[in-house]
Amino acid sequence: MTSCFDVQSSLRNEKPGAGGQTRATRSPGTVRPRTAAEWVACFRANAARCRAIPWERGAGVTPADLAAIARSLQAWQLGETSDGRHLRAAAARYADQVGDPDYLPAVDLFIREEQRHGRLLGRFLDLAGAGRLTADWGDRLFRAARYCFTDMEVWTTPVVMVETLALVYYNAIRRATRSAVLSAICAQILADEVPHIRFQCERLALLLRRRPRFALRLTRLGQRACFLVIVALVWAGHRRALRAGGYSWRRYWRAAWDRMNAAWRLMDPRRYAWTP
Numbered sequence: 001m002t003s004c005f006d007v008q009s010s011l012r013n014e015k016p017g018a019g020g021q022t023r024a025t026r027s028p029g030t031v032r033p034r035t036a037a038e039w040v041a042c043f044r045a046n047a048a049r050c051r052a053i054p055w056e057r058g059a060g061v062t063p064a065d066l067a068a069i070a071r072s073l074q075a076w077q078l079g080e081t082s083d084g085r086h087l088r089a090a091a092a093r094y095a096d097q098v099g100d101p102d103y104l105p106a107v108d109l110f111i112r113e114e115q116r117h118g119r120l121l122g123r124f125l126d127l128a129g130a131g132r133l134t135a136d137w138g139d140r141l142f143r144a145a146r147y148c149f150t151d152m153e154v155w156t157t158p159v160v161m162v163e164t165l166a167l168v169y170y171n172a173i174r175r176a177t178r179s180a181v182l183s184a185i186c187a188q189i190l191a192d193e194v195p196h197i198r199f200q201c202e203r204l205a206l207l208l209r210r211r212p213r214f215a216l217r218l219t220r221l222g223q224r225a226c227f228l229v230i231v232a233l234v235w236a237g238h239r240r241a242l243r244a245g246g247y248s249w250r251r252y253w254r255a256a257w258d259r260m261n262a263a264w265r266l267m268d269p270r271r272y273a274w275t276p
Contacts, residue, residue: 029270029271029272029273030273031271031272031273032272032273033202033205033206033272033274034199034202035102036100036102036103036105036106037102037106039102039106039109039199040102040105040106040109042195042199043106043109043110043112043113043195044109046113046192046195047109047112047113047116050116050188051184051187051188051191052184053120053181053184053185053188054180054181054184055123055127055181057180057181058127058181059124059127059128059129059179059181059182060177060178060179060180060181060182061128061177061178061179061182062177062178065176065177065178065179065244066128066130066177068176068240068241068243068244069173069176069177069240069241069244070125070128070130071240071241072237072238072240072241072242073121073124073125073130073173073241074125074130074131074132074133075133075237075238076121076169076238077118077121077122077125077132077133078118078132078133078134079118079162080114080115080117080118080121081115081118081119081122082111082114082115083115084107084108084111084114084115087107087111087155088104088107088108088111090151090152090155091103091104091107091152092104093152094152103203106199110196110199113192113196114196117188117189117192120185120188120189121185124179124181124182124185127181137237152203152207153204153207153208156200156203156204156207157204157223157226158226158230159200160197160200160201160204160263160267161223161226161227161230161260161263162230163193163196163197163200164197164256164259164260164263165230165231165234165256165259166189166193167190167193167194167197167259168242168247168252168255168256168259169234169238169241169242170186170189170190170193171186171190171245172241172242172244172245172246172247173186173241173245174186174187174190174245175245175246176241176244176245176246177244197263197266198266201263201266201267202266202267202272204267205266205267205268205269205271205272206269208267208269209269209272209274211269216269220264223264227256227260231253231256231257234256235249235252239252
């Protein structure tokens, strides 16, 4: 069985092409998407391979460095602690509709990994004396937008976008301080996020595979508009932390679109060899 760690090159192997688009390293229609049962096994294997976090070394962050990232990290930690109740309900309805009983357990394990990220970040914030948030405008906005809809495609698309931006965000946070604890936490989260994106992108490809080409183009146009808004909102709420990690607006913008273009390649139904 292929583990989650074997798919982490998925986004790295998508190279920018003309106009910021990506070109695949494999021919279209030759990749077999993983089944929900395979993703269940993947997530379970991943849970058994957690990295060691050197908590005994303390937070290891200066007051100046903490001031630059604390408020942002608190908000992001809050977003990682969702109980996933609404997502589970949407996944259960979808799994019942398509007759895929393994999909809900896969989503449940995905949610558990996200919650583990929240616990790790929360413990770091406690260790650093920064405390945790109970409410944040960005978190409220994101949840409200998703709770308005029950369609699985609408649920999954913003998850891919936020997790794609998480690749940029946690790379910045990892570079923003000399904290060994925070660096290890970010490394763990980054290692988890790439399979998360692959999992969600494959499901979107499945949802979109019977959509006509013209409708697919309209879908992609709408996704680009949505991503543009999310990119701007994340910068508005987290620019100080991103800058502390070496991301100017221009670098952040380019990194965000490069990674999202790779994700779009992964959710393209034409990439996969579908079982008749």
